[in-house]
Amino acid sequence: MLAEIYTQEIEAILAKYPSDQKRSAVMPLLFLAQREYGTLTNEAISEVGELIGLQSTEVASLVGFYTLYHDRPGGKYRIQVCTDLPCSLRGAQAFADELCEKLDIRMGETTPDGQVTVEEVKCLAACDHAPMFQLQEPNGIHYYEDQSAGSAMALIEALRVKGQVD
Amino acid sequence: MTEHIVLRHRDLEGLDQLDVYLENGGFGALESIVKKKSPEQVIDIVKKSGLRGRGGAGFPTGVKWSFLSPDVFPRYVVANADESEPGTFKDREIMERNPFQFLEGVAICAYAAQANVAYIYCRGEFWDLTRELDSKIEQLKELGLLGKKLFASDYSLEMQTHLGAGAYICGEETALLESLEGKLGQPRLRPPFPAAEGLYGKPTVVNNVETLTNLPPIINRGADWFSSIGTEKSTGTKVFSVSGKVERPGNYELPLGATFRELIFERAGGIPNGHAIKAILPAGASAPILPATKEVLDTGMDYESVSQVGSSLGSASIIVIDETVDIAWVESKITDFFEHESCGKCTPCRDGTYWMKHIFERIMHDTAQPQEIDLLHTVGIGIQGKCLCALGDFAGLAVTSALERFGPEFDLHAVGNSSKAA
Numbered sequence: 001m002l003a004e005i006y007t008q009e010i011e012a013i014l015a016k017y018p019s020d021q022k023r024s025a026v027m028p029l030l031f032l033a034q035r036e037y038g039t040l041t042n043e044a045i046s047e048v049g050e051l052i053g054l055q056s057t058e059v060a061s062l063v064g065f066y067t068l069y070h071d072r073p074g075g076k077y078r079i080q081v082c083t084d085l086p087c088s089l090r091g092a093q094a095f096a097d098e099l100c101e102k103l104d105i106r107m108g109e110t111t112p113d114g115q116v117t118v119e120e121v122k123c124l125a126a127c128d129h130a131p132m133f134q135l136q137e138p139n140g141i142h143y144y145e146d147q148s149a150g151s152a153m154a155l156i157e158a159l160r161v162k163g164q165v166d
Numbered sequence: 167m168t169e170h171i172v173l174r175h176r177d178l179e180g181l182d183q184l185d186v187y188l189e190n191g192g193f194g195a196l197e198s199i200v201k202k203k204s205p206e207q208v209i210d211i212v213k214k215s216g217l218r219g220r221g222g223a224g225f226p227t228g229v230k231w232s233f234l235s236p237d238v239f240p241r242y243v244v245a246n247a248d249e250s251e252p253g254t255f256k257d258r259e260i261m262e263r264n265p266f267q268f269l270e271g272v273a274i275c276a277y278a279a280q281a282n283v284a285y286i287y288c289r290g291e292f293w294d295l296t297r298e299l300d301s302k303i304e305q306l307k308e309l310g311l312l313g314k315k316l317f318a319s320d321y322s323l324e325m326q327t328h329l330g331a332g333a334y335i336c337g338e339e340t341a342l343l344e345s346l347e348g349k350l351g352q353p354r355l356r357p358p359f360p361a362a363e364g365l366y367g368k369p370t371v372v373n374n375v376e377t378l379t380n381l382p383p384i385i386n387r388g389a390d391w392f393s394s395i396g397t398e399k400s401t402g403t404k405v406f407s408v409s410g411k412v413e414r415p416g417n418y419e420l421p422l423g424a425t426f427r428e429l430i431f432e433r434a435g436g437i438p439n440g441h442a443i444k445a446i447l448p449a450g451a452s453a454p455i456l457p458a459t460k461e462v463l464d465t466g467m468d469y470e471s472v473s474q475v476g477s478s479l480g481s482a483s484i485i486v487i488d489e490t491v492d493i494a495w496v497e498s499k500i501t502d503f504f505e506h507e508s509c510g511k512c513t514p515c516r517d518g519t520y521w522m523k524h525i526f527e528r529i530m531h532d533t534a535q536p537q538e539i540d541l542l543h544t545v546g547i548g549i550q551g552k553c554l555c556a557l558g559d560f561a562g563l564a565v566t567s568a569l570e571r572f573g574p575e576f577d578l579h580a581v582g583n584s585s586k587a588a
């Protein structure tokens with residue numbers, strides 16, 4: 001249970017907001033739940049709801065609204081390539097296609113070992129360093145800029161090794 | 167202009183370190199106002215400086231602060247660090263490289279608004295950056311530059327970061343407040359404006375990161391100094407994010423009113439491979455596309471002049487399109503963006519962007535009938551003026567302006583037109 005494993009962290013999150021506005025903590029708590037469970041299952045969602053006195057259905061609608069929350073399983077590592085207009089003007093689409101080809105998956109799919117999902121996302125405020133992607137992993141999001149299919153594949157290989165150990 | 171005001175880290179090595187920031191006068195502005203100036207005096211200085219919001223709308227910052235409902239407390243200040251407009255990447259550089267000037271700006275705004283709590287709403291993707299900001303806020307608390315009774319006054323200030331989770335619409339200030347309250351990020355009906363009823367129903371100021379980062383120099387050097395930069399009505403500098411078909415994409419800080427030509431050809435190195443420039447999107451996806459005529463290139467990038475040539479400056483994210491790029495494709499990308507980011511609250515925006523996206527799919531496959539291109543224009547017009555927030559207008563206007571200014575490029579895709587677009 002989150003309440004037991006992350007007692008202090010949950011307290012720190014709640015302390016950011018007025019004591020009568022616990023609902024504000026729902027977004028950071030969902031990130032916490034996603035870190036613990038990987039996917040925001042119904043159980044994870046109702047657990048978050050209980051922490052702040054919110055109906056599961058309300059929490060679930062937030063999960064559906066915000067793209068960084070996942071209620072369906074995917075790879076442990078999500079490579080989210082920006083293919084929005086400015087990046088596409090600087091080779092992002094070709095990069096995305098080449099990466100998918102090297103991984104032998106289509107855009108949006110997960111590699112057979114269940115480790116890596118490649119997804120398309122909108123502008124990440126890094127358009128001057130295209131091609132670029134962000135890596136969403138259980139505990140955070142990191143930017144990788146000025147990428148080539150080669151550099152991305154090297155990262156993915158390292159992640160696969162790490163993913164098997166963790 | 168050689169000196170940077172907002173991107174000051176480019177002139178001063180290590181400015182992201184607190185000791186370096188303090189050695190260079192950091193937190194002197196906050197100290198001087200907390201000790202010697204009333205909130206009203208600070209609001210007057212900012213009004214006099216002419217500073218206008220850098221988040222897109224260009225609303226005068228001091229005027230906005232003066233709308234706070236009198237005598238209602240607590241009040242809140244929220245820094246808008248959602249930066250999600252395609253082509254905009256200035257707030258990220260500011261927060262990564264010049265974080266303390268930004269945080270001092272937040273504190274100055276909070277003092278002027280008499281808010282004791284300030285939130286910094288960062289887009290969820292800025293995860294690492296936000297963790298860094300958290301540790302910078304801790305450093306400030308340790309030195310007593312944030313916390314209770316600042317500079318031995320009665321004024322106390324606490325700062326908190328809050329991470330979004332992927333939704334462009336949360337950059338719209340009322341959607342942002344909803345999101346911060348733990349709700350769906352959907353815009354509110356206005357009025358009431360945030361200055362009357364904002365976060366938790368309390369008077370709230372929402373300002374963009376770049377706007378806030380301008381405050382310490384304005385306090386330190388005065389309103390007259392600031393208003394001597396730029397044009398009469400658009401004062402100060404602007405950080406222009408340049409992307410697309412240029413040699414050197416990046417952020418460039420120039421006085422408001424500098425020309426597109428200077429930015430694109432002198433600063434950003436011009437168009438690669440000897441190609442000719444064709445069009446400019448001056449505010450990411452959220453303003454009409456401009457043909458890169460001589461007149462447009464010689465236009466000053468300030469709020470008034472860009473409107474005069476038929477677009478708007480917005481957040482000043484300049485996306486450069488050259489002759490190799492098909493405008494119909496550009497607009498199909500922009501429509502994809504808005505369709506994806508529409509929050510779904512208003513029918514014209516939700517359904518209109520959906521229909522436009524589907525017509526664009528046919529256009530890009532060269533299977534659209536000529537009437538469908540007309541229909542695209544009709545749908546684009548139909549969205550405008552009927553929505554709760556500006557996203558709907560932006561989505562419609564992007565398409566209608568492009569059809570009006572670059573119609574033949576769309577027609578090339580219609581069935582029966584064998585000569586394919588480039």
Ligand SMILES: Cc1cc2nc3c(=O)[nH]c(=O)nc-3n(C[C@H](O)[C@H](O)[C@H](O)COP(=O)(O)O)c2cc1C
Nearest residue numbers: 219220221246248249250337338339373374377556
């Ligand atoms: C669809 C939409 C998206 C917006 N996105 C942002 C954003 O990412 N960052 C921002 O500062 N302002 C954004 N704005 C503008 C804000 O609503 C608001 O005007 C701004 O935060 C006010 O701060 P300023 O006066 O300092 O510019 C957006 C507006 C709309 C309609």
Ligand code: SF4
Nearest residue numbers: 511512515553555558
């Ligand atoms: S115009 Fe679009 S984005 Fe704005 S509130 Fe309506 S549906 Fe949401």
Ligand code: FES
Nearest residue numbers: 082087124126127
């Ligand atoms: S378009 Fe890709 S980061 Fe902006």
